[in-house]
Amino acid sequence: MTVTYVFFGFSLMLGLMFLGIPIAASMAAVGILGGMMAYGAPFINSIAPVIWGVHNDNLLTSIPLFILMGELLLRSGIADRMFGALAAWLGRLPGGLLHTNIGCSAVFAATSGSSVATAATIGTVALPSLKKRGYSMPMSLGSIAAGGTLGILIPPSVNMIVYGSLTETSIGKLFMAGIIPGLLLSSLFMGYILVKSLSSADSIREEKVPLQIRLRLLKDLVPPGVVFFIVMGSLYSGVATTTESAALGVVASLFFAWSSKKLTWQLLEHCFIQTAKTTGMILLIITAAFILNLTISLTGIADIMTEWITSFGLSQMQMLLILVLFYLMLGMFMDVLSMMVATIPITFPMVVAMGVDPIWFGIFIVLMCELGLITPPVGMNLFVVQGIRTDNGSMRDTINGSLPYVFIMLGFGLLLIMLPEIATWLPNLM
Numbered sequence: 001m002t003v004t005y006v007f008f009g010f011s012l013m014l015g016l017m018f019l020g021i022p023i024a025a026s027m028a029a030v031g032i033l034g035g036m037m038a039y040g041a042p043f044i045n046s047i048a049p050v051i052w053g054v055h056n057d058n059l060l061t062s063i064p065l066f067i068l069m070g071e072l073l074l075r076s077g078i079a080d081r082m083f084g085a086l087a088a089w090l091g092r093l094p095g096g097l098l099h100t101n102i103g104c105s106a107v108f109a110a111t112s113g114s115s116v117a118t119a120a121t122i123g124t125v126a127l128p129s130l131k132k133r134g135y136s137m138p139m140s141l142g143s144i145a146a147g148g149t150l151g152i153l154i155p156p157s158v159n160m161i162v163y164g165s166l167t168e169t170s171i172g173k174l175f176m177a178g179i180i181p182g183l184l185l186s187s188l189f190m191g192y193i194l195v196k197s198l199s200s201a202d203s204i205r206e207e208k209v210p211l212q213i214r215l216r217l218l219k220d221l222v223p224p225g226v227v228f229f230i231v232m233g234s235l236y237s238g239v240a241t242t243t244e245s246a247a248l249g250v251v252a253s254l255f256f257a258w259s260s261k262k263l264t265w266q267l268l269e270h271c272f273i274q275t276a277k278t279t280g281m282i283l284l285i286i287t288a289a290f291i292l293n294l295t296i297s298l299t300g301i302a303d304i305m306t307e308w309i310t311s312f313g314l315s316q317m318q319m320l321l322i323l324v325l326f327y328l329m330l331g332m333f334m335d336v337l338s339m340m341v342a343t344i345p346i347t348f349p350m351v352v353a354m355g356v357d358p359i360w361f362g363i364f365i366v367l368m369c370e371l372g373l374i375t376p377p378v379g380m381n382l383f384v385v386q387g388i389r390t391d392n393g394s395m396r397d398t399i400n401g402s403l404p405y406v407f408i409m410l411g412f413g414l415l416l417i418m419l420p421e422i423a424t425w426l427p428n429l430m
Contacts, residue, residue, distance in 0.1 A: 006301055006346075009034055013342060014334070023338040024288040031292035038299050046298075047291055054290050055283070058243055059165055064279040065246035066156045069253045070112035071271040073224065074121055076257035079108055081220035083125045088214045091206025095197035097135065098143045099190050101126050105147030106186040107221065109154040110228040111249075114278075115336070115373055119148025119381045123388045135204055137393060139196070142401025145381040146189055149370035149409075152336065154182035156231055156246070158282065159340060159369060163362045166289060166344050171242040172235040173427035174362045179232070181363055181416065181423055188408050196404075223256040236430060282337065289341035296345045305346055306353045316354050320417050323347060324368065324410070331372025335380055339372055340365060363423040364416060371409050374402040 009030050016026035035043035054060070073079065083104050090099040104122050112118050123144045130140040152159040155175035164171040197204075231249045234240035240248060257263040295301075309319070330339055344365065351361050373381040376399050386398045416422055 006305060010342075010346075017334065017338060023335075023341075024284040027285070027288040027292045027338075027342060031288070031295045034292075035295040035298065038295070043295075043298075046294065050290050050294050051287055054287050057165065058241075059161070059171065060283065060286070062156075062171070062243040062246040063158055063161055063282055064275050065243065065250050066113040066158060066161070067278050068271060068275040069156075069227065069246065069249045070114060070117055071274050072250070072253035072257050072267075073108075073111050073227065074117065075267050075271055076253075076260050076262040078220075078223050078256060078260065079104070079121045080125055082107060082224060083122070085217040085220040087129075087206065088209040088217050092208055093190075093194065093197075094205060095190075095193040096204045096206045097126065097130055097133065098139060098193045098197070101130075101140070101143040102147045102150075102186055102189045102193070105144070105150050106154060106182065107224050109151040109182070110156075111224045111253075112151050113156045113158045115148050115151035115370070116380055116384055118151035119144055119384045120388065122147060123385050127388060127390075131391070133204065133206075136401075137391075138397045138401035139193075140401070141385050141389075141398040142403075142405060143189070143193060145374050145379075145385045145398060145402045146405035146408075147186075148381045148384070149373045149405075150182055150186060153178050153185065153363075153366050153370060155179065156249070157366065159336065159366055160362060161242070162282070162286060162337065162340060163344065163365060165286065166293070166341065167348050167358060167362070169358045169362060170427075173359050173430060175232065175235055175242075176427040176430060177359050177363050177423045178366065180426055181367070181412075184422065185367075185409070185412055188412060189405060192404060192408055223253075227252045227256070238430075285337055285341055289345070292342075293345050301346070303349070306350045309350050310353065316351075316356060317417065319351065319354055320356070320364070323351075323364075324413055327365075327368035328371055328375070328410070331368065331379075332375045333378050334372065335378065336369040336372055340369060357420065357424055359427050360416075360420045360423045364413070367409065367413050367416065371406060371413075375406060 013026050013030040016029065017023060032047070083100060086103045086107070087097055087100045090103055091097060093099050101122055105118050108118050108121060126144060127140065155178045157175070157178060160174040160178065161171055163169065164174050227249050230252050231245045234245040234248055235242065254263065257267065327339070330343070348361065352358060373379055376382060382395070382398050382402060386395050
């Protein structure tokens with residue numbers, strides 16, 4: 001009977017979200033309703049300490065710091081110069097600037113922490129050049145949308161911080177675990193573009209840029225490289241905590257914005273306002289998620305669901321394959337953050353009870369969320385990339401261009417299941 005209540009509560013929460021009720025309100029409503037049905041009015045008294053504890057967690061301070069870091073690098077023009085530098089080095093490959101889209105997305109992801117910000121930034125910079133040079137529009141849009149998904153896999157990642165906060169998992173180890181999968185997935189994306197371009201009669205290559213100029217342009221890759229090294233180096237060495245490394249990244253970003261002569265009061269005001277808006281939205285959702293977690297923990301729902309699932313005698317591999325299908329379907333209708341915070345309280349205890357590494361599962365969850373960013377009808381990156389087009393083209397171009405990357409990511413997910421060391425090797429060295 002309890003399992004029935006769980007499915008009813010989960011369905012109610014999804015139904016409220018589909019009706020347009022804000023994510024935080026939907027989760028908090030289900031959490032409060034479930035708690036009051038189980039314990040009555042006294043349940044309300046237990047919510048305040050949970051909210052107070054969430055907002056006093058030093059770890060969550062890193063979220064606005066990482067968002068601010070990305071905003072500073074974006075608004076100071078570093079992304080534009082980074083695209084030009086990578087275009088000079090990657091443009092001669094079959095596929096030309098399409099490789100630059102993936103390369104820039106990977107580099108910008110290492111300083112942004114947001115997939116939507118990555119897709120919007122690279123798309124704004126790249127689309128005019130791609131259109132001017134006659135690149136296939138579906139291929140161009142698909143590479144930008146898929147490249148943007150790297151923003152939550154390559155650290156620092158806001159989604160990893162949310163996962164770590166909900167599951168009490170080391171953020172530093174999660175960041176380390178995302179490096180190798182992020183680089184491998186970027187390589188697979190570029191490999192697809194290479195094969196597709198070689199098999200196409202109208203493949204485009206950019207003109208060769210003299211070596212002297214290419215070497216000179218490398219200086220434009222220094223800012224994101226230095227910021228990434230400071231953040232990840234301080235975490236890996238144990239010199240700084242996640243929040244402290246984020247603060248160091250902000251200081252480095254301020255320096256590079258100042259050195260590029262773009263550090264003005266107007267720029268700071270814009271960055272602070274955008275950071276406040278994004279942080280407020282994320283923390284409100286996290287607060288609602290903890291209220292829902294309170295209900296789940298007090299009622300023992302996670303333990304009951306774990307026992308129910310294990311009663312089927314599923315192997316670890318079978319369970320993970322079911323979760324792949326579950327998140328693939330869910331990603332078609334929910335945005336990434338709501339999908340994470342709504343499902344982790346249920347799925348995390350199940351897989352940990354079956355012996356799955358919590359660090360590995362964090363990377364797996366992020367990869368599944370990446371899929372949701374480019375699967376229609378509710379793929380956030382699809383809408384972002386379509387929104388920055390200036391030719392009023394069909395959404396079908398964006399969807400068709402992104403579909404091959406969906407299959408690549410599904411294949412990579414299976415590879416991650418068969419070779420978990422891809423994600424666990426680096427954090428185990430810490």
